[in-house]
Amino acid sequence: MRGHAGHAVSRRGAAVKAALQRLADEIEVPLDVLIQALEWQVTSWSGEITEQESRSLLAWRSAREEHERAWNQVQSVSGRLSTATSASNGNALRSVRSSLPRRNALKVLGLMVGGTAALYGARESSIVQSRFAEFQTGTGETREIALSDGTRVNMNTRTAINTAFSAHERKVELVSGEIFVVSTKEADVATRPFIVQTRQGHVQPLGTRFGVRQDSRVTQVNVEQGRVLIAPANARNTAALDAGWQTRFTADDIFAVEPTPPNINAWTRGLLIVERQSLGDFLTVLGRYRSGYLRCDERAAKLVVSGSYPLADTDRVLTALELALPVRVRRLTPYWISVEAVA
Structure with a gap:
């Protein structure tokens, strides 16, 4: 029985991931960005979001257009869930939100958003799914x-x-x-x-x-x-x-x-080559080659970058930036990196 239950959980997880991927494709954002939006929703649900986390959420939403798109979609799906849920079920849902550990809450939210995505829009996509x-x-x-x-x-x-x-x-x-x-x-x-x-x-x-x-x-x-x-x-x-x-x-x-900018296609050789590019634009491109969230503050974004960087090792690139520029790379988690200017 335990083996059958494990297979069922595995199939359910795969189905949720597939539904989330369909939703990500529908709104034209990477899957990891949608997951970040889900994580922020779980933080908001916890009822214990700090002022600093609120500011970080606003900064994340404004950092890229795709972040705001993902956040709005999660809010939209959550709204449909609330509308479709009876009062008693809504109270139970709020209880689940506040009582579950954050990781489990993320799984529950993924199940709900993934299932709702399958019902509310993935089937309507005119884009061939990646x-x-x-x-x-x-x-x-x-x-x-x-x-x-x-x-x-x-x-x-x-x-x-x-x-x-x-x-x-x-x-x-x-x-x-x-x-x-x-x-x-x-x-x-x-x-x-x-x-x-x-x-x-x-x-x-x-x-x-x-x-x-x-x-x-x-x-x-x-x-x-x-x-x-x-x-x-x-x-x-x-x-x-x-x-x-x-x-x-x-x-x-x-x-x-x-x-055409020089070396625009250097990625075919595994390199990111830039000449006097703003650090903000540089990190936007570099962020495509790593999972998670890569951001920089306003002062750091205006700094100028030149050089040749290996795309196969983005952590090495970030370390090189610390050595070459007046910045500090804060690694909150392996998937949440913040580049900040230092005095």
């Missing part, structure tokens, strides 16, 4: 895929793609994350084009090397060699982008082109 994608990378992971036509696709951290090759086209669907493509030029390119499909439209290379990043509302494109054609989903016009330039586009429009 967890079902043909090729995926986790946090801090990169990999290279060789396609049947000889094209090479480098996948950055937290990336998911699907491929669909037919007699009429060769398509890579960028579900989430970032890729760098080294494409080949087929003899029948006119009748069998290669395209990268995103939520906002598609990019068609003409035998080239280029990068594509799928953000929540825009697609970013940079060209290292050759030329690409950009076609927003709802626009009739297309635009060509040449080597050395980058741009962004929505489903309706294409932004003005800008020179």
